[in-house]
Amino acid sequence: MSLKKRVLGTLAVVGAVAVGGWFSLDKETRGLLATAPTNRDVLFWTQPQRDAAFRAMDRIPLLAKSHVVPASGTASPLPPGPPLKLQSDxxxxxxxxxxxxxxxxxxxxxxxxxxxxxxxxxxxxxxxxxxxxxxxxxxxxxxxxxxxxxxxxxxxxxxxxxxxxxxxxxxxxxxxxxxxxxxxxxxxxxxxxxxxxxxxxxxxxxxxxxxxxxxxxxxxxxxxxxxxxxxxxxxxxxxxxxxxxxxxxxxxxxxxxxxxxxxxxxxxxxxxxxxxxxxxxxxxxxxxxxxxxxxxxxxxxxxxxxxxxxxxxxxxxxxxxxxxxxxxxxxxxxxxxxxxxxxxxxxxxxxxxxxxxxxxxxxxxxxxxxxxxxxxxxxxxxxxxxxxxxxxxxxxxxxxxx
Missing domain, CATH: 3.40.710.10 (DD-peptidase/beta-lactamase superfamily)
Structure with a gap:
């Protein structure tokens, strides 16, 4: 993607955020906007775009909307066990x-x-x-x-x-x-x-x-x-x-x-x-x-x-x-x-x-x-x-x- 297209794409996302409220997004998401994809074609994103978006697919405007699945009232335990001994690094x-x-x-x-x-x-x-x-x-x-x-x-x-x-x-x-x-x-x-x-x-x-x-x-x-x-x-x-x-x-x-x-x-x-x-x-x-x-x-x-x-x-x-x-x-x-x-x-x-x-x-x-x-x-x-x-x-x- 050319620098011009990348800048315009980023501005488009920022513009969309401005409509929805920039300060409603957390600090991490605001940082991700610089590299986030500006289209829904996940198969053809760059590596930096994937790295940014995979942790924020539901938080970046222009990508997608979502429905929330609420957390349980009480989290089931995941107690630690002894470290697993593996041969590989x-x-x-x-x-x-x-x-x-x-x-x-x-x-x-x-x-x-x-x-x-x-x-x-x-x-x-x-x-x-x-x-x-x-x-x-x-x-x-x-x-x-x-x-x-x-x-x-x-x-x-x-x-x-x-x-x-x-x-x-x-x-x-x-x-x-x-x-x-x-x-x-x-x-x-x-x-x-x-x-x-x-x-x-x-x-x-x-x-x-x-x-x-x-x-x-x-x-x-x-x-x-x-x-x-x-x-x-x-x-x-x-x-x-x-x-x-x-x-x-x-x-x-x-x-x-x-x-x-x-x-x-x-x-x-x-x-x-x-x-x-x-x-x-x-x-x-x-x-x-x-x-x-x-x-x-x-x-x-x-x-x-x-x-x-x-x-x-x-x-x-x-x-x-x-x-x-x-x-x-x-x-x-x-x-x-x-x-x-x-x-x-x-x-x-x-x-x-x-x-x-x-x-x-x-x-x-x-x-x-x-x-x-x-x-x-x-x-x-x-x-x-x-x-x-x-x-x-x-x-x-x-x-x-x-």
Whole structure:
């Protein structure tokens, strides 16, 4: 970007802030405005823009509006445990990840908690597609609450505007597992891909922009026969939950998860141009609250001993429902699965919540990867880190008592 465009962009943001009240922003946010992006195309921001915005997505005017998910009245404890003994250099690993937060919780205790990029544990970091797994959990809650009758219902029952489109024959379950067979391009490097274009779509009169875009897509394969990752489809899942429950996603998340799980700080959920939460993206939360989310799921999402989702939900949601072309891996209901029983929520640029029920382990990652949205090198390093933590836990269990 040229200096002239950068100055004009910054002035545009400052002008927008002036309208809303410059002094209503905290000191950190005012400082971030100098490098903050002036458009919503996150895939094509510079590294300094990402570093600035990922910690302030819900506070910088011109980027997005959000709904608040209130904090719980009483935060659930995250007591410290003994430091985790790892063979590798954690500082070097975090530097390679460009890590903003790294937390390891084992048996409910914090065994590792580190921060970077000038970020600390008191702020919120954006989740990107980690939110997909949150939205999936709300589907389970909506089934338990009777708002969704069956995962085998057709999507068009809940979103009638999809009647007559390629989604007319797609079930809720197929939407959850991304096996709709509807065409979609999720290439983050291609400005003409669906994932790059759909947020800027001009909707038909009286129709939500997302639904207007998705209903025009063609069929590429029979429903249920092919897996294809599609953020647009998780956004449809979010729309479906909102239609079924007649509640904003932030409200339902507060009722079913954020309050019961004892979240320490309020979260925010970014809104689309039409004022609805984006089901496939963009919850901002405290890193420790991401860890609490992992523990809530690990413990069956129970409130007073009763799960918020139907019996058997987690056995289906967090195990392989479809192949993804990687040995030992699969996809569940918006969760990435491993054949050893572990599963993870994943977001672009290095966000993640890894859950290992066998070892009672939760690993939270927040980052701003340098190698792009799906940085292959950073992704491989993170998988190796997960395995190293698992081995360290196993070694502790195998060690003779002193």
């Amino acid at each position: 954690v500082d070097a690993y975090m530097a390679g990840q460009r890590s903003a937060a790294l937390l390891v919780v084992h048996e409910g205790k914090l065994r590792l908690e580190r921060y970077g990029l000038g970020f600390d544990g008191t702020g919120r970091w954006t989740s990107f597609s980690v939110a997909k797994s949150f939205t999936s959990t709300l589907v389970g809650a909506a089934v338990k609450d009777g708002f969704i009758q069956s995962l085998d219902d057709k999507v068009s029952i809940y979103i009638p505007e999809l009647k007559g489109s390629a989604y007319d024959e797609v079930s809720v379950r197929q939407l959850l597992t991304m096996t709709s067979g509807v065409q979609w391009n999720e290439d983050y490097a291609d400005p003409n891909s669906d994932v790059a274009k759909f947020n800027n779509h001009q909707p038909e009169d009286g129709m939500e922009a997302l639904v207007s875009y998705m209903r025009k897509l063609g069929r590429a394969a029979p429903a249920g026969t092919r897996w294809l990752y599609s953020t647009g489809e998780t956004n449809l899942v979010g729309t479906l939950v909102q239609r079924a429950t007649q509640k904003p996603l932030a409200t339902y998340l507060a009722e079913k998860v954020w309050g019961p799980a004892g979240m320490e700080q309020q979260a925010t959920w970014l809104l689309s141009k039409t004022g609805k939460e984006i089901g496939g993206c963009c919850i901002q939360a405290l890193p420790r609250d991401y860890a609490r989310m992992g523990l809530f799921i690990l413990n069956g999402a129970k409130v007073n001993g009763t799960s918020i989702v139907p019996e058997g939900w987690w056995a289906e949601a967090t195990t392989k429902r479809t192949e993804i072309g990687i040995p030992g891996r699969g996809y569940g209901y918006q969760w990435w699965t491993y054949d050893d029983g572990s599963y993870t929520a994943r977001g672009i640029f290095g966000q993640g919540i890894f859950i290992d029920p066998q070892r009672q382990l939760v690993i939270v990652s927040n980052a701003s990867w340098a190698g792009g949205a799906r940085d292959p090198q950073a992704s491989a390093a993170r998988e190796s880190f997960y395995q190293e933590v698992q081995k360290a836990i196993d070694a502790e269990k195998a060690a003779p008592a002193s």
